[in-house]
Amino acid sequence: MDETPERLAGKPSWLISQLSVHVHRLVADAFSAEGARGYHYRILAALDEFGATSQIRLAQRSNMDRSDVVAAINELAAHGFVERSPDPDDRRRNLVSLTDAGTQRLEELEKVIEGVQEDLLSPLPQDERAALSRLMGRLLAHHRTR
Amino acid sequence: MDETPERLAGKPSWLISQLSVHVHRLVADAFSAEGARGYHYRILAALDEFGATSQIRLAQRSNMDRSDVVAAINELAAHGFVERSPDPDDRRRNLVSLTDAGTQRLEELEKVIEGVQEDLLSPLPQDERAALSRLMGRLLAHHRTR
DNA sequence: CACTTTCGTTGGTTGCGCCAACATTGGCGC
């Protein structure tokens, strides 16, 4: 009943994008239950790991467009998870920093996204999960640099 | 310079969605150069493999929403690649069928998408490509049935 | 015969990834 054309089923591009659809659904459902979305987690993660920076560096680190960073920061700031302050060294820049509430928020979202990984990978044993990550990582590294 | 937070880089969900971004870009660029998009190829592939059917079966087979099938069929029909005819057995249905031009179109798009696979997988040797496809296929099969 | 279901269709919404344009500010050549 669930017929998928061979032409599609056999193509890596199809597998990746369909898998991504499921991933996106899992992530979006889990995050939206918390009133968050992917962009928020990405920015919080980047701030937590690399510390306060300009929005443009945030954009690079979380692989987003700078205009989308603006919107996401607006939303995060409205909840008090991040703060914007003018950079004294360069008045063009906003220094975006994580608040205590933001750190806490990140830990919440971290739990959520960890649960999603489990859901996602449940059919694979540990060694195959690692193999999959390794292969995807190789492809990604290649296409990021070029 | 290209710093990605560990929290992201280590997560399969991140790898999949970022990989999907690159895939989507490759596919969209290649198809749009031909004036097509992913939905068109999916529908043509389903029609070619399973023959003329109702739009709702097409939607299932190409994993699309039925409302999106409407739009895609409109576009394909405008170019003469598919035809809508009323189903004599059930007047609620449209029988959608592939024209000769449509078969030809599919072969064009097939070449395009085959080129994308090569691009995409170029950093991996043959056996690792197979391993990757196998693993993704297993995940996909699991999440489709549940 | 009502009642419900199916199908096509219309008209939205959302998330994510983009791009163009503009004002402000900074840096650099002169």
Added chain:
DNA sequence: GCGCCAATGTTGGCGCAACCAACGAAAGTG
């Protein structure tokens, strides 16, 4: 110092893919 270009934040827009609600017409079911 002045003029020009680059960087930054911001606004407003676009496209694709996925999805949803509602409707009329037609079919099926009691």
